[in-house]
Amino acid sequence: MISRLRSARRSFVPRGLTSRPLLIAVIGVILFVVSLLGGVATESFLKVIPNLDVQSLVAIIFGGIPLFFVGFYFTMGLLWELNASAESESADSVNWLPISPSEYVFASSLSTEYTYSPGLMIGLGFSLPIAIFTNNLPAYSVLVFLAIIASMTGSVGIEVLRSALARASSSFNRVGGRPVIVLRIVAIMLILVLTQLLFNGFIISNVIGSLVSGASSLSFVPIFWPTLAVTKALESDVVASGLFVILSLALFGGLSGLAVFMKKRFWVLPSTSIHLSGKGAITGPSRLGFLGMSQLSVALLRRELRSATRRKEVIRLIVLPLILPVMIGFPFFLTPASRPSGASSPPAVSAILGAPFLLGVGLGALVLAMTSMGQEGRTLWNLGALPLSAGRIVRAKLLFTSLITSIGLIAAAIVSSLLFSLSIYSSVLLLIIGFIVILAEASLGIAIGSRFPDFSEGPRPRFVTVTGSIIGTVLGFITLGLMVAPVVVAIVLASFGGSQAFVSVAIAASGAVGLAVAFVGYRLSIGPVEKILSDVST
Amino acid sequence: MALTEPAVEVTHLRKMYGYNVALNDVSLSVSLGEVRGLLGPNGSGKSTLMKTLVGLLKPSAGFARVLGLDVDRDSMMVKRAVGYVPETPRLYEFLTAAEYLDFIADVRGLGFQEKSQRIKRFLGALDLEGKEGDMISSYSQGMKQKVAIMAALLHHPKILLLDEPLNGLDPKSARVVKELIHELSREGVSTIFSTHVLEIAEAICDRITILQHGIILAEGTSQELREKAGLPGSGLEDVFLKLTGTRDVQDIVEALLR
Numbered sequence: 001m002i003s004r005l006r007s008a009r010r011s012f013v014p015r016g017l018t019s020r021p022l023l024i025a026v027i028g029v030i031l032f033v034v035s036l037l038g039g040v041a042t043e044s045f046l047k048v049i050p051n052l053d054v055q056s057l058v059a060i061i062f063g064g065i066p067l068f069f070v071g072f073y074f075t076m077g078l079l080w081e082l083n084a085s086a087e088s089e090s091a092d093s094v095n096w097l098p099i100s101p102s103e104y105v106f107a108s109s110l111s112t113e114y115t116y117s118p119g120l121m122i123g124l125g126f127s128l129p130i131a132i133f134t135n136n137l138p139a140y141s142v143l144v145f146l147a148i149i150a151s152m153t154g155s156v157g158i159e160v161l162r163s164a165l166a167r168a169s170s171s172f173n174r175v176g177g178r179p180v181i182v183l184r185i186v187a188i189m190l191i192l193v194l195t196q197l198l199f200n201g202f203i204i205s206n207v208i209g210s211l212v213s214g215a216s217s218l219s220f221v222p223i224f225w226p227t228l229a230v231t232k233a234l235e236s237d238v239v240a241s242g243l244f245v246i247l248s249l250a251l252f253g254g255l256s257g258l259a260v261f262m263k264k265r266f267w268v269l270p271s272t273s274i275h276l277s278g279k280g281a282i283t284g285p286s287r288l289g290f291l292g293m294s295q296l297s298v299a300l301l302r303r304e305l306r307s308a309t310r311r312k313e314v315i316r317l318i319v320l321p322l323i324l325p326v327m328i329g330f331p332f333f334l335t336p337a338s339r340p341s342g343a344s345s346p347p348a349v350s351a352i353l354g355a356p357f358l359l360g361v362g363l364g365a366l367v368l369a370m371t372s373m374g375q376e377g378r379t380l381w382n383l384g385a386l387p388l389s390a391g392r393i394v395r396a397k398l399l400f401t402s403l404i405t406s407i408g409l410i411a412a413a414i415v416s417s418l419l420f421s422l423s424i425y426s427s428v429l430l431l432i433i434g435f436i437v438i439l440a441e442a443s444l445g446i447a448i449g450s451r452f453p454d455f456s457e458g459p460r461p462r463f464v465t466v467t468g469s470i471i472g473t474v475l476g477f478i479t480l481g482l483m484v485a486p487v488v489v490a491i492v493l494a495s496f497g498g499s500q501a502f503v504s505v506a507i508a509a510s511g512a513v514g515l516a517v518a519f520v521g522y523r524l525s526i527g528p529v530e531k532i533l534s535d536v537s538t
Numbered sequence: 539m540a541l542t543e544p545a546v547e548v549t550h551l552r553k554m555y556g557y558n559v560a561l562n563d564v565s566l567s568v569s570l571g572e573v574r575g576l577l578g579p580n581g582s583g584k585s586t587l588m589k590t591l592v593g594l595l596k597p598s599a600g601f602a603r604v605l606g607l608d609v610d611r612d613s614m615m616v617k618r619a620v621g622y623v624p625e626t627p628r629l630y631e632f633l634t635a636a637e638y639l640d641f642i643a644d645v646r647g648l649g650f651q652e653k654s655q656r657i658k659r660f661l662g663a664l665d666l667e668g669k670e671g672d673m674i675s676s677y678s679q680g681m682k683q684k685v686a687i688m689a690a691l692l693h694h695p696k697i698l699l700l701d702e703p704l705n706g707l708d709p710k711s712a713r714v715v716k717e718l719i720h721e722l723s724r725e726g727v728s729t730i731f732s733t734h735v736l737e738i739a740e741a742i743c744d745r746i747t748i749l750q751h752g753i754i755l756a757e758g759t760s761q762e763l764r765e766k767a768g769l770p771g772s773g774l775e776d777v778f779l780k781l782t783g784t785r786d787v788q789d790i791v792e793a794l795l796r
Contacts, residue, residue: 281636281671282657284650299644305631310632310673378628384594385624386645387617534613536594 024114026155028121035125036442042126058134059231061224062143065123066150066226066248073151076116077158099265109155120151141240146226149248153226156255163262181309188312189319222251263315296388301394301403307375308349308404317371321364321408352503354416354430359480361412362437365405366476369445372397373532374453384536390529394446394522401442402435409434431538433507436514440479443521448472450528479517483510543606545570545697545728546591553586553752562752563600568730571723575743576732579782583752584627588701591730592622604697618646621695623703625732627686631675635666637686638674639692641677646693653692660688664711680706686739687715698722698729704738716742736774750782764782 046052099107117222124144131140219228229244286298293301308318376383409431417427452468454461464472490506540686551619553561561583568574576584589595591602602609604616630638636657643653661667674682683706690698696720704712719729719742722766733739739746740760748755748763756766760777764770767777779787 154689281634281639282650282654283644295644295647299641303633303641306637307630307632329753379630381594382630385592385617385620385622386642387614388645389614534593534610535596536589 021114024117028118031118032121032125036128039126039129043130054134055234058130058136058472059234061127062136062139063227063231065127065143066146066230067224069120069123069151070154070157070223070226071146073112073116073117073154073155073163074157077112077155078161087152095267101267102260102521105156105159105259105263109152109159109256109259112155112158113152116151120147123147132317136234139230142233142245143230146229146245146248150226153248153252153255156252156259159259160255161263163259163266167262167266182401184312185309185315185319188315189323211214222247225251254485279382293370296392297399300392302398304372304396304400305403308400311375314375314511317368317463318404320367321361321405322411352491353420354413354426355484355487356414357416358409358434358437359428361405361434362407362480363476364408364443365401365438365441366445366472367403369401369442370449370468370472372401372446373449373529374455374461376453377455377457377461380455380532384533388533390526390533393529393533394450394525397446398439398442398522401445402438405438405442406435411440416478433511433514435520436511437480437483439518440483440514440521441476443518443525444475444479445472445521447521447524447528448475450525450532453532479514482513482517486510486513495514541708544568544603545572546574546657546730547603547606548587548591548600549602551587551590551597551602552599553590553595554598559752561590564749564752564754565600566747566754566757568728570728571726572744573719573723573729573731573742575739575746576730576749577734577736577739577746577778578732578749579756582749584749585701586752587749588622588699588730588732590623591616592620592699593617617720618693619695620697620699621690621693622699623683623686623690623701625701625705627682629674629682629685629689631673634671634673635661635677635681636670638668638685639688642689648693657688660691663720664688665708678706680708680711683707691718696727698727698731699704700729700731702732702734704733704735736778740774748778748781756781 016074046054046057097215101128123146127140127143131137131143225244226248229241229248232241232244283302285295286293308314362378413427413431413434416422416430422430448468448471449464452465454465454468486506486509487503490502493502494500543571544567546564546566548564551564552559564583564587566574569746576587577582586595591609591610593609593616596610605619607615607619613749628696631642638655639660640653643657648656657670658667661670666681666684666688669677669681674685677685683703687703693763700719703715703725707715716738719731723729723744731739731743743760745757745759746763747757751795756763758766760774761775763774763781764772767775767780769780
């Protein structure tokens with residue numbers, strides 16, 4: 001059963017890996033050795049830095065490891081939950097085989113623990129040489145024990161969350177209606193943003209800094225107990241360290257008990273039973289008809305939008321283009337350093353200040369488009385049996401991706417304008433270039449997604465194969481690079497006394513590159529989609 | 539198309555899945571207004587034949603025509619003329635039944651008045667009125683089957699390809715569908731209908747084709763099949779079991795009980 005559950009957790013880890021436990025162990029050992037060498041190199045580097053407070057640094061590294069692993073395991077489990085297909089989970093044979101709640105919780109958390117164990121090996125490998133060279137081996141032994149307990153705590157924590165989500169979904173579904181759909185989107189956006197905050201370097205270092213400096217209030221927060229056990233061990237405070245070890249074990253035990261109790265009460269996520277009003281479901285001529293969109297195009301677009309906003313495993317993809325610009329904006333908001341202002345620069349030059357946001361928008365468009373064909377899954381026959389051309393389907397997916405990503409683009413343009421005091425002209429220019437970035441990345445994404453679709457609807461659908469994801473990401477970055485290159489060259493030329501007009505010409509060249517990629521991507525998508533539609537083997 | 543030309547014509551059709559032969563040199567002809575039953579054990583190629591006719595699968599060899607149109611070359615025209623219900627219809631579970639049917643009607647190019655009337659009429663006939671606002675994910679298998687049948691009929695298809703369409707239907711709805719097939723047949727709609735329920739095949743099909751291992755074993759009216767099997771006066775089940783060479787069922791049951 002552990003093996004069965006492990007192979008279900010395959011979205012971040014290839015199936016070939018999860019189905020071979022020995023391979024995970026081998027990778028873990030390799031990563032341990034590599035990290036160990038990294039730790040040796042780091043220690044040698046730190047030695048040559050004068051007046052460095054090594055003990056504080058060791059406290060931050062050692063103390064950070066348990067805290068990081070609680071978050072890491074919990075986040076991996078959380079992301080798995082967000083991506084999981086509720087339908088698939090409800091129909092999972094595990095639900096009706098004679099398995100007790102405690103057996104399930106034990107096997108599931110152990111499978112999470114083992115699947116991501118190479119991550120743990122990196123942390124332990126890296127800290128071992130530091131422990132040896134700074135004479136902190138006793139504290140290291142406490143760290144090893146607590147890192148495992150912390151990761152188990154994260155794994156069991158996710159089991160509690162799963163049952164809680166099943167319970168919440170039942171209530172949500174009973175309430176029904178469109179508000180539930182909106183609430184679900186907002187909730188997933190918040191979860192993803194908070195998850196990213198969890199991994200934010202600024203926040204983690206501030207928290208550890210507070211712990212090291214003895215902020216007593218944090219002692220009452222259970223998630224910090226493993227970290228406190230390690231930092232107290234480093235301070236040779238055996239009693240306090242022992243107390244926090246016991247508290248950490250109690251936290252793990254308590255969460256395990258709670259997970260079993262909740263599993264017993266709320267075993268599985270029920271199928272969605274949201275009732276929407278029948279009125280208005282039969283649609284009249286769309287207002288979009290004035291924009292030249294046919295009844296057919298509007299129907300396809302509406303279908304895409306409903307799929308994106310109502311399927312749990314797809315919502316996380318549509319929020320990506322919306323939250324990526326926010327995440328990229330974190331350093332700007334969190335760094336106290338003064339920000340550049342575009343008020344005094346020519347419009348074309350100041351518009352470039354917003355370019356980092358376009359990276360998030362472009363990558364969001366790429367991911368959304370790459371997964372758009374695979375999302376059809378076993379419902380693909382619906383499109384295959386209808387009189388729909390491949391070009392029509394590609395255009396609908398392109399339109400949908402552009403529409404969703406444009407919301408992120410507009411948000412990015414507003415934030416850039418406020419942060420860098422951009423003029424209206426610069427903001428409009430940023431929007432135009434941003435839209436071309438979206439078109440290029442979306443077309444490229446569909447071309448890749450239709451060549452490497454993953455139609456499997458396992459507990460955690462991936463929608464695009466691992467090979468496709470890698471090729472798509474590389475090509476996506478190359479496209480962005482090609483678009484950025486003329487601007488970089490123009491800025492370099494301008495800084496050496498060249499005309500500022502070069503920048504305007506370069507932005508036009510970037511736009512031309514983007515449009516060319518969009519056209520080629522679109523053309524390259526038609527063939528594979530035609531092939532998919534004419535040989536639907538599902 | 540001339541009146542004498544068959545509605546569906548399959549000639550030396552072959553379909554391979556890798557090295558597995560799903561259809562092997564299949565030839566058949568279905569006339570206008572005919573209801574043709576497809577019988578055969580699981581994996582005999584019935585669904586593959588249906589999928590090929592609707593353009594969901596490319597033939598490996600041979601060809602198939604629907605209303606004189608090549609299913610491979612003129613697939614768009616064929617899809618416009620055909621209504622298809624797959625063996626296990628996977629619908630868009632994130633839509634309500636009304637939204638799903640609305641989507642199908644829009645893609646099929648039905649006007650607002652027509653689609654509203656037809657959707658309402660079908661929902662009433664198949665007892666889904668009042669439930670059309672529920673997401674399909676909460677439907678039972680039978681309710682999903684009803685939605686798939688409605689979707690296949692919305693656009694007045696000239697050819698119906700129904701792959702075990704009565705699976706999971708309640709007796710009243712099954713009766714409605716059977717009567718509907720009869721009526722449509724009188725209006726000239728040709729139907730290819732696969733089923734494992736031999737009584738149904740006998741009751742509603744003009745002719746029956748028995749497939750096994752991708753090959754046509756026998757074809758004809760139920761009476762002709764009885765004669766071919768040398769079992770005049772027997773039930774169609776005995777005829778089917780004899781033609782498909784199934785060994786004595788009692789032996790199998792005893793082996794399972796051992």
